[in-house]
Amino acid sequence: MGEEVRVTNLHNRDGGNEDQNQEFDIYPLSSYYFGSKDTIPFKDHTLHHHLLRIQSKFFSFSLILCLLLISMSFLSSLILFLIFFLVSYAASGLRTSVEAVLLVELFKHPHLLLLQVRNSIYKLPGGRLRPGESDTDGLKRKLTRKLSVDEDGDGSEWEVGECLGMWWRPDFKTLLYPFLPPNVKQPKECTKVFLVKLPASTKFIVPKNMRLLAVPLCQVHENQKTYGQIISGVPQLLSKFSFNMLES
Amino acid sequence: MGEEVRVTNLHNRDGGNEDQNQEFDIYPLSSYYFGSKDTIPFKDHTLHHHLLRIQSKFFSFSLILCLLLISMSFLSSLILFLIFFLVSYAASGLRTSVEAVLLVELFKHPHLLLLQVRNSIYKLPGGRLRPGESDTDGLKRKLTRKLSVDEDGDGSEWEVGECLGMWWRPDFKTLLYPFLPPNVKQPKECTKVFLVKLPASTKFIVPKNMRLLAVPLCQVHENQKTYGQIISGVPQLLSKFSFNMLES
Numbered sequence: 181m182g183e184e185v186r187v188t189n190l191h192n193r194d195g196g197n198e199d200q201n202q203e204f205d206i207y208p209l210s211s212y213y214f215g216s217k218d219t220i221p222f223k224d225h226t227l228h229h230h231l232l233r234i235q236s237k238f239f240s241f242s243l244i245l246c247l248l249l250i251s252m253s254f255l256s257s258l259i260l261f262l263i264f265f266l267v268s269y270a271a272s273g274l275r276t277s278v279e280a281v282l283l284v285e286l287f288k289h290p291h292l293l294l295l296q297v298r299n300s301i302y303k304l305p306g307g308r309l310r311p312g313e314s315d316t317d318g319l320k321r322k323l324t325r326k327l328s329v330d331e332d333g334d335g336s337e338w339e340v341g342e343c344l345g346m347w348w349r350p351d352f353k354t355l356l357y358p359f360l361p362p363n364v365k366q367p368k369e370c371t372k373v374f375l376v377k378l379p380a381s382t383k384f385i386v387p388k389n390m391r392l393l394a395v396p397l398c399q400v401h402e403n404q405k406t407y408g409q410i411i412s413g414v415p416q417l418l419s420k421f422s423f424n425m426l427e428s
Numbered sequence: 429m430g431e432e433v434r435v436t437n438l439h440n441r442d443g444g445n446e447d448q449n450q451e452f453d454i455y456p457l458s459s460y461y462f463g464s465k466d467t468i469p470f471k472d473h474t475l476h477h478h479l480l481r482i483q484s485k486f487f488s489f490s491l492i493l494c495l496l497l498i499s500m501s502f503l504s505s506l507i508l509f510l511i512f513f514l515v516s517y518a519a520s521g522l523r524t525s526v527e528a529v530l531l532v533e534l535f536k537h538p539h540l541l542l543l544q545v546r547n548s549i550y551k552l553p554g555g556r557l558r559p560g561e562s563d564t565d566g567l568k569r570k571l572t573r574k575l576s577v578d579e580d581g582d583g584s585e586w587e588v589g590e591c592l593g594m595w596w597r598p599d600f601k602t603l604l605y606p607f608l609p610p611n612v613k614q615p616k617e618c619t620k621v622f623l624v625k626l627p628a629s630t631k632f633i634v635p636k637n638m639r640l641l642a643v644p645l646c647q648v649h650e651n652q653k654t655y656g657q658i659i660s661g662v663p664q665l666l667s668k669f670s671f672n673m674l675e676s
Contacts, residue, residue, distance in 0.1 A: 202591065289610040343450065345667040358667035359645050362537040397607050413664050419593040419606035 204375070204421040209284040209291065209394050211381045219389040220325065222297055227354055227408075234275060234368060235352040275369045278319040279306030280376040281344060281414055284394055285425045291394035292414060294407075295326065295386070302395075302407050304373065304414075316340045319374055327392070329385045337382060341375040344417040347410055356409045371410060373417065380426070452623070452669040457532045457539065457642050459629045467637040468573065470545055475602055475656075482523060482616060483600040523617045526567040527554030528624040529592060529662055532642055533673045539642035540662060542655075543574065543634070550643075550655050552621065552662075564588045567622055575640070577633045585630060589623040592665040595658055604657045619658060621665065628674070 223233065281304065282293040294302045305326050309318040320335025328337065347356040349369035360367060386392045400407050401415040471481065529552065530541040542550045553574050557566040568583030576585070595604040597617035608615060634640045648655050649663040 287610060290607070343668045345664060347667065357646070358649065358664040359538070361646055362535060362644070396610070398605070398609055401606065416593060416606040416661050416664055419595065420591045 202421050203424055204283075204418075205377070205424045205426055206283045206285045206290055207378065207380050207426055209286045212284065212378075213381075213383040214392060215329075215383060215385045216388050217329070217331075217385045218387065220387040222389060226301070231352050231354065274367055276309045277307060277369070277371045278309060278315050278322065279304035279371060279373050279410065280319055280323055280338075280340075281373060281418070282376050282378055283418075283423075284378070285423070286394060286396070288425060290397050290418070290423050292397060292400055292411070293384075294393050294395050294411065296391040296393055297389065302393075302411055304411060315343070315372060315374065319376070323376070326390070327384050327386060329383060337379065339377040339379075341377050344373045344375050345413070346373070347371045358413075373410065373414070375418075450669050451672055452531075452666075453625070453672045453674055454531045454533045454538055455626065455628050455674055457534045460532065460626075461629075461631040462640060463577075463631060463633045464636050465577070465579075465633045466635065468635040470637060474549065479600050479602065522615055524557045525555060525617070525619045526557060526563050526570065527552035527619060527621050527658065528567055528571055528586075528588075529621060529666070530624050530626055531666075531671075532626070533671070534642060534644070536673060538645050538666070538671050540645060540648055540659070541632075542641050542643050542659065544639040544641055545637065550641075550659060552659060563591070563620060563622065567624070571624070574638070575632050575634060577631060585627065587625040587627075589625050592621045592623050593661070594621070595619045606661075621658065621662070623666075 223229075283290050284293065285291065293305070295305055296302055305323055306319060307322040307325075309315070313321075317335075319340050320338045323338045324333045324335040325331055328335075345358060347358055347370070348360050348364075348367045349356050349371075350361050350364040350367050352368060356371070384392055395407075397415040397418070400411055402412055404412040406412075471477075531538050532541065533539070541553070543553055544550055553571055554567055555570040555574075557563070561569075565583075567588050568586045571586045572581045572583040573579055576583075593606060595606055595618070596608050596612075596615045597604050597619075598609050598612040598615050600616060604619070632640055643655075645663040645666070648659055650660055652660040654660075
């Protein structure tokens with residue numbers, strides 16, 4: 181009933197610019213099947229682990245670079261430094277991750293599908309891009325690995341929609357920003373959040389060491405302490421949509 | 429320099445889906461002229477005033493309705509009640525407001541244009557829609573009234589872009605939600621936030637009782653206490669864009 185008010189209102193108001201009314205179809209939780217498959221390794225058990233890992237990768241690369249420089253003449257080392265700097269930054273400086281917003285309907289309210297690891301960390305399904313991989317390809321690969329029956333599938337079942345937002349980590353600290361802060365020239369991590377449209381029915385096959393949960397938007401909203409900055413901001417990023425709650 | 433990293437990164441990554449790279453042009457603050465014009469009345473000096481006003485309007489309508497009902501027979505009063513209920517809800521139940529995100533560049537960082545009233549309240553330029561008015565027409569009218577030389581202009585200088593987000597007020601309380609909370613059938617207020625593209629140069633003529641300020645996104649971000657829920661969430665709603673900082 182609540183949704184009817186919203187949809188009606190939008191239709192009435194937007195006589196002049198109907199393109200502004202952005203609708204998004206979601207299907208009930210009951211139309212999806214949830215199963216499990218073999219455990220897949222999970223690298224970062226806490227945010228602290230994650231930061232340590234990306235920091236150590238970055239610094240081990242810098243160390244090799246320094247040793248090389250010491251053992252060579254000035255000019256050639258300068259050229260090598262520049263080349264290595266660019267390569268090292270692309271290789272291990274800025275990590276780019278892609279994450280998916282998957283929505284289902286329950287009790288007439290949109291619910292977000294979240295992966296839970298070890299009963300504590302909540303994550304949007306997704307992961308890090310390979311060098312040169314496009315956002316869409318990378319996200320399809322990650323979703324297939326974590327949520328599909330056939331881990332080696334081509335990911336064609338995932339319809340990756342628009343980019344909803346991006347978060348930047350300027351240093352090896354915990355805070356993320358929805359913009360590149362002034363004077364930050366070498367951000368360490370960028371996470372892009374995409375809206376992924378689910379079909380009317382599908383099977384989610386989740387590794388045994390993870391749980392897939394449907395969490396209501398109203399629980400996630402501004403609950404940074406439990407869900408972290410990215411997830412707790414998703415309801416705001418979705419607020420422009422009016423949801424069509426369909427029967428499957 | 430910071431922006432270069434972002435743009436380069438996006439271009440490299442998105443070979444496969446370039447439509448995902450959403451760019452937005454902004455121009456330096458110095459390319460705009462700021463002047464003042466006569467005071468315009470400002471109704472709500474605090475959020476408390478605002479809530480009291482919309483509540484009193486709503487209840488005065490309900491009171492008239494009750495008096496009418498008492499003085500009539502049952503069947504006709506029932507029919508009248510239904511008609512009045514629908515009309516009253518459309519007329520004074522749900523208020524719809526539209527607000528504009530206007531961006532300028534300063535020190536290589538995007539700044540948000542905010543109206544300040546009485547040295548305290550910050551507001552995005554905009555206001556309430558008239559009954560039947562489209563979002564775009566209403567926003568152009570409000571922007572012209574508050575920011576243009578000619579108050580009676582047609583508002584053609586304002587290029588209203590996409591809706592970035594919507595906020596709902598389920599009752600006459602202060603909290604807003606970026607979704608219609610479950611079980612809320614009659615929200616009291618809906619505020620839609622639109623991205624408005626500024627020309628390379630223009631004149632902002634602001635009423636004397638208001639000030640137009642350019643506030644950096646990094647200052648606004650998560651600063652709910654100073655700027656309120658809507659404004660403090662704008663950086664997140666803008667995070668999907670990479671900004672082209674142009675010379676005017």
